Amino acid sequence: MQQTVLLSTPALIKYTLLSFIFAAAVLLIIILPAEYNIDPTGLGEKLGLTVFTQTSTNAINTNLKQPVQNATNKPPVTIEVIVPAGRGVEYKFVMTQYQKLNYEWQTNGSLLYFDLHGEPKGDTTGYFESYAIATLETMKGSFTAPFSGSHGWYWKNTTDKPVIVTLIVEGQYISHRLK
Structure with missing residues (x-):
């Protein structure tokens, strides 16, 4: 026998808000530091995530500094x-x-x-x-x-x-x- 659980409207709103908060936390702590070298919380650097973008940014800057010759x-x-x-x-x-x-x-x-x-x-x-x-x-x-x-x-x-x-x-x- 299968049971179907129906959530009330307040419960759906609560879980939706928690999902947005979780997504925002992942964006601020992991994605922005690792992908764009933007670290508003400082946790990205502590977790070692900003190293990825610093390396690629330095490589790009090094190539741009080389003369046309x-x-x-x-x-x-x-x-x-x-x-x-x-x-x-x-x-x-x-x-x-x-x-x-x-x-x-x-x-x-x-x-x-x-x-x-x-x-x-x-x-x-x-x-x-x-x-x-x-x-x-x-x-x-x-x-x-x-x-x-x-x-x-x-x-x-x-x-x-x-x-x-x-x-x-x-x-x-x-x-x-x-x-």
């Missing part, structure tokens, strides 16, 4: 660098973090000591990070800037004659120059 590759450029006898020179590219540069360089037949490295933007301590160090007459590769700053080569000529380096680059950078 990061979006497109510059066409190949050929640069001749003369390294005087018994001396060293640096050739640098100013790049923002995560910009990529494809390169190929070769000498006119002489071996050169080189250090491919980068220096962080605004650093005054003299810090630099080396990516490759060797003595070669040619090299081809690519690198992605791990931080914003100047990145490039220091070539040292230990011979008694000038050495000409032909550098071909393409990629993402703001500017380049002999340093």
Whole structure:
């Protein structure tokens, strides 16, 4: 035998109001902090819900802060660098973090000591990070800037004659120059 329970009008109004209160509490405590980073009660942060939107907001803001040069590759450029006898020179590219540069360089037949490295933007301590160090007459590769700053080569000529380096680059950078 089945029983049917009929609720009175005051009981229906009571349960409807309780449902709205429950929905409002879920909205304020869980949905707004997790989805929109709006936390009027402060409970969303205590529950760890605001972390989701802070991460995605930071990722979006980071992408928006990257310069337009990061979006497109510059066409190949050929640069001749003369390294005087018994001396060293640096050739640098100013790049923002995560910009990529494809390169190929070769000498006119002489071996050169080189250090491919980068220096962080605004650093005054003299810090630099080396990516490759060797003595070669040619090299081809690519690198992605791990931080914003100047990145490039220091070539040292230990011979008694000038050495000409032909550098071909393409990629993402703001500017380049002999340093």
